[in-house]
Amino acid sequence: MAVSPTCNGTSPSNPLTEEQQVDKLIKELQEKGTNFVLLEKTVQILELQTILRDRTTSNSDFVFNADRLMRLVIEEGLNHLPYSEHNIITPTGFRYDGIQFNRGNCGVSLCRSGEAMEIALRQCCRSIRIGKILIGEEQKVLYARLLPDIVTRRVLLLYPTIGSGTTVCKAIEVLKEARVPDENIYLVSLFLSPSGLQNITRKFPHITVVSSDITSLYPNHFSTKYFGAE
Amino acid sequence: MVSNAGSLAGGGDVEATTRKSAKRSVKIEENPIFSQSSGSSVNEMVNLTDESSSPSEETSPPRAASRTRRRTMSGGRAEHHLLTTKTGKKIYTKGRPPWYDKRGKSLKQSFLIGICGGSASGKTTVAEKIVERLGIPWVTILSMDSFYKVLNKKQIEQANSSDYNFDHPDAFDFELLHKTLDRLRVGKSVEVPVYDFNTHSRDPNPKMMYGADVLIFEGILAFHDKKIRDLMDMKVFVDTDGDLRLARRITRDVSERGRTIDGITDQYFKFVKPSFDLYIAPGMQEADLIVPRGGDNDVAIDMIVQNVMAQLVERGYDSNQNNRDRHDLVREDLPDCLPQNLIILKQTPQVRGLVTFVRDRTTSRDDHIFYSDRLMRILIEEVMNHMPYRDVEVELANGKKAAGKRKNAQICGLPIMRAGECMESALRSVVKDCVIGKILIQTNESTFDPELHYIRLPPHITRYKVIIMDATVTTGSAAMMAIRVLLDHDVKEEDIYVASLLMGQQGAHALAYAFPKVKLITTAMDSHMTENCYLIPGMGNFGDRYYGTGLDLDLDEPFEA
Numbered sequence A: 001m002a003v004s005p006t007c008n009g010t011s012p013s014n015p016l017t018e019e020q021q022v023d024k025l026i027k028e029l030q031e032k033g034t035n036f037v038l039l040e041k042t043v044q045i046l047e048l049q050t051i052l053r054d055r056t057t058s059n060s061d062f063v064f065n066a067d068r069l070m071r072l073v074i075e076e077g078l079n080h081l082p083y084s085e086h087n088i089i090t091p092t093g094f095r096y097d098g099i100q101f102n103r104g105n106c107g108v109s110l111c112r113s114g115e116a117m118e119i120a121l122r123q124c125c126r127s128i129r130i131g132k133i134l135i136g137e138e139q140k141v142l143y144a145r146l147l148p149d150i151v152t153r154r155v156l157l158l159y160p161t162i163g164s165g166t167t168v169c170k171a172i173e174v175l176k177e178a179r180v181p182d183e184n185i186y187l188v189s190l191f192l193s194p195s196g197l198q199n200i201t202r203k204f205p206h207i208t209v210v211s212s213d214i215t216s217l218y219p220n221h222f223s224t225k226y227f228g229a230e
Numbered sequence B: 001m002v003s004n005a006g007s008l009a010g011g012g013d014v015e016a017t018t019r020k021s022a023k024r025s026v027k028i029e030e031n032p033i034f035s036q037s038s039g040s041s042v043n044e045m046v047n048l049t050d051e052s053s054s055p056s057e058e059t060s061p062p063r064a065a066s067r068t069r070r071r072t073m074s075g076g077r078a079e080h081h082l083l084t085t086k087t088g089k090k091i092y093t094k095g096r097p098p099w100y101d102k103r104g105k106s107l108k109q110s111f112l113i114g115i116c117g118g119s120a121s122g123k124t125t126v127a128e129k130i131v132e133r134l135g136i137p138w139v140t141i142l143s144m145d146s147f148y149k150v151l152n153k154k155q156i157e158q159a160n161s162s163d164y165n166f167d168h169p170d171a172f173d174f175e176l177l178h179k180t181l182d183r184l185r186v187g188k189s190v191e192v193p194v195y196d197f198n199t200h201s202r203d204p205n206p207k208m209m210y211g212a213d214v215l216i217f218e219g220i221l222a223f224h225d226k227k228i229r230d231l232m233d234m235k236v237f238v239d240t241d242g243d244l245r246l247a248r249r250i251t252r253d254v255s256e257r258g259r260t261i262d263g264i265t266d267q268y269f270k271f272v273k274p275s276f277d278l279y280i281a282p283g284m285q286e287a288d289l290i291v292p293r294g295g296d297n298d299v300a301i302d303m304i305v306q307n308v309m310a311q312l313v314e315r316g317y318d319s320n321q322n323n324r325d326r327h328d329l330v331r332e333d334l335p336d337c338l339p340q341n342l343i344i345l346k347q348t349p350q351v352r353g354l355v356t357f358v359r360d361r362t363t364s365r366d367d368h369i370f371y372s373d374r375l376m377r378i379l380i381e382e383v384m385n386h387m388p389y390r391d392v393e394v395e396l397a398n399g400k401k402a403a404g405k406r407k408n409a410q411i412c413g414l415p416i417m418r419a420g421e422c423m424e425s426a427l428r429s430v431v432k433d434c435v436i437g438k439i440l441i442q443t444n445e446s447t448f449d450p451e452l453h454y455i456r457l458p459p460h461i462t463r464y465k466v467i468i469m470d471a472t473v474t475t476g477s478a479a480m481m482a483i484r485v486l487l488d489h490d491v492k493e494e495d496i497y498v499a500s501l502l503m504g505q506q507g508a509h510a511l512a513y514a515f516p517k518v519k520l521i522t523t524a525m526d527s528h529m530t531e532n533c534y535l536i537p538g539m540g541n542f543g544d545r546y547y548g549t550g551l552d553l554d555l556d557e558p559f560e561a
Helices: A018-031 A043-053 A059-078 A113-124 A166-177 A194-203 A222-227 B014-026 B048-052 B062-067 B123-134 B153-160 B174-185 B226-231 B242-257 B261-280 B298-314 B321-331 B349-359 B365-384 B419-430 B477-488 B505-514 B542-547
Strands: A035-038 A083-089 A095-101 A105-111 A130-135 A141-145 A154-158 A185-192 A208-214 B082-084 B090-092 B111-117 B139-143 B190-192 B207-209 B214-219 B234-239 B289-292 B342-344 B389-395 B401-407 B410-417 B438-443 B450-456 B464-469 B496-504 B519-526
Touching: A018 A035, A018 A194, A018 A208, A043 A059, A043 A185, A043 A208, A043 B389, A043 B401, A059 A113, A059 A185, A059 A208, A059 A222, A059 B349, A059 B365, A083 B349, A095 B349, A105 A113, A105 A166, A113 A130, A113 A154, A113 A222, A113 B365, A130 A166, A141 A166, A154 A166, A166 A185, A166 A194, A185 A194, A194 A208, B111 B123, B111 B226, B111 B298, B123 B139, B123 B214, B123 B234, B123 B298, B139 B174, B174 B190, B174 B214, B174 B226, B234 B298, B242 B261, B289 B298, B349 B365, B349 B496, B349 B519, B365 B419, B365 B496, B365 B519, B365 B542, B410 B419, B410 B477, B419 B464, B419 B542, B438 B477, B450 B477, B464 B477, B477 B496, B477 B505, B496 B505, B505 B519
Parallel strands: A035 A208, A105 A130, A105 A154, A154 A185, A185 A208, B111 B214, B111 B234, B139 B214, B234 B289, B342 B519, B410 B438, B410 B464, B464 B496, B496 B519
Antiparallel strands: A083 A095, A130 A141, B082 B090, B190 B207, B389 B401, B438 B450
16 A cells, blocks of 8 residues: 555556656746745645545535645745744743744635635635635636735635646636736645646746645545535 | 552551551451552462352352452552542652753652562551651552563463462562662663463553652562662561461451452461561561551651651752752753654744744734634644554545545543643644543642642543643643653553643753653744743743733733723
8 A cells, every 4th residue: 555645547558657747747847937835745634635535525524624734735835925034022021033924915716616715814814815716617707806906916826626727827817917927926726637737837837836736636526525515 | 559548547646556456456357458458479369260169158248349359460550640648748659750950860869668578468558658658749669569470381270270389489570670670760761560460471561650759669579689679778577467467368368359268278378378487587687677567557657757758868859859950950951962752843934933923022912812823723733743644545526546544543632721721722623523631730839849630531541642732841840740640541652742832942851851752742942941940032921821811911902992
């Protein structure tokens, strides 16, 4: 049972495992300027991914554990936002050399599943501003409500599972129309398929991708399980 | 077997007790104090099967059933290690003071008292009375019963047919006994075997014991081996009249084990008495003190106690020692490297930023609560990385299979009141089905020793991985007490985790040294502390800030009208 969770989906004709392919892909993309933030594969992250993948997981367990994983992904994403040195005095009167997070971030959730990540985001940043984009069939933008000063902010684009990546591409286009530079876009997701990753980064090579796993074995029933409705 | 504090409530003036005891030796139906004895001569215990198969007519009064002493294991599992004396003082008969010097060495050697005497002579009673009257909070009692040799097949047959002599020196493993005492004396932990008198083998789970200020070792052949005698600082022989001892055995065995008088006396004259004359009685020559009439002899016990105290003081024992040692910690240099079982959260910008919020005296209460909650969640998530997991395979909604991991442990949170309780919600948001116990440990204002005041644990606590939670670990004394209490509840050392927001390096070293298998997990570490044990730079009184009970008004939000 020494199989890693990502290598089951490879076809036997291909000598590389999916994990190796993903590594190769990431390397290529990094050379083109894409930033990657992948969660460290600790046992507890693997467990969370397992629970979310498992079709037999109950809705309440799914929500609980999805919230946990989303929190961890967002915590990791926040680590890559800028900060500055900040020295403070403790209650006992001693100096401590700490850091302070810089202001000027915002979230944009991609409806509908992206909204599930808003809770986790707010659990980390209590009053962060959140915009919304809704994309309907045939990639039509049905609704987009962004912050007026979004051009000056770093944007966390929230979408939990990314398959083909076409919806996300459309959403990034909306952000670009609002003149958000590529470097300020942080795509935050739980699962990202290799093909989706390729599609997105081919168009927008300078964004930052934050995810817990890049794999073809992503749970494609996220909204159903999380919201309990089709 | 120090469990029954009630049985210690004897005493009073000496003459009265003596008279009472004289009466007791006649009226053997009375429940005698020695029923608490360690039952060191096992001859009658193991031969129980064949004897009891022939039911005796004159035995088994109805009340016997309710207080049977059918002990088949040495040092039973349910043994309590916390003894409360008449005066309400708590004595921990297992464990050692939670302070160590900078090299992680214990600060002083234990005072070892050896107690020897024939079976049913009242050795345990004497030991218990010494413990009570010494009034020293850390005492360990070791019984020779744990060191019976594992028997081979032939010997087991002999034992079953009453032909194996359990009172003979050959029945004991003196080598292991010496090793154990030697380690205990210098404050190291030991695994004391648990002997099963049914199978005549050792239980696979030995009992952990830790050194103490005073170590009492009792057994029928305690003075037999010179190497062991040489370790002892004081040798006490409990000399109870042979008739009385036989009478006690008869009472005990007849009323509690349903044996016949004939069987008992046979046994007595075949093994117990010859062994006593040959091996045990000569121990009297080695003794510093002989206690006639055993546990009832209050004058002799007082003498022993005074003597022990005098010798303890002579070698520098001082009940305020612990307090001073704490201050030594402040000044001493620390070992170069951090302990191996210590895990400090990866210092990512988020963790550092959150720690800054929590430490900052100007952080508003709102922010303090919000950011410390967030930090605690990250901490608990990290703790989960150190739990055991098993490999599984799951099916996705589209029918594909994927390998994965599932946690293989049940989690119990044990917050140390009050600051540790802040972490409960963090634990709940990470472990849906966790159970939460509670423990209250407070520092005694006069001795500076931590004392256990309240504890609630789930049933079957040994099935859980237990996370002891406290906001800060400074000297580690409260966490150490919590660990020891868990060990006393038979939780394995490797099943214990200590999670805290901030640890002092001294405290972490002390914990790591005393309990190398306990995992310590923290979000930040401070290497220095002030004379009165505040960490530098520290985070102030976390509990007061989190719950808003602090007096410091400028930390509070303005009152909203």
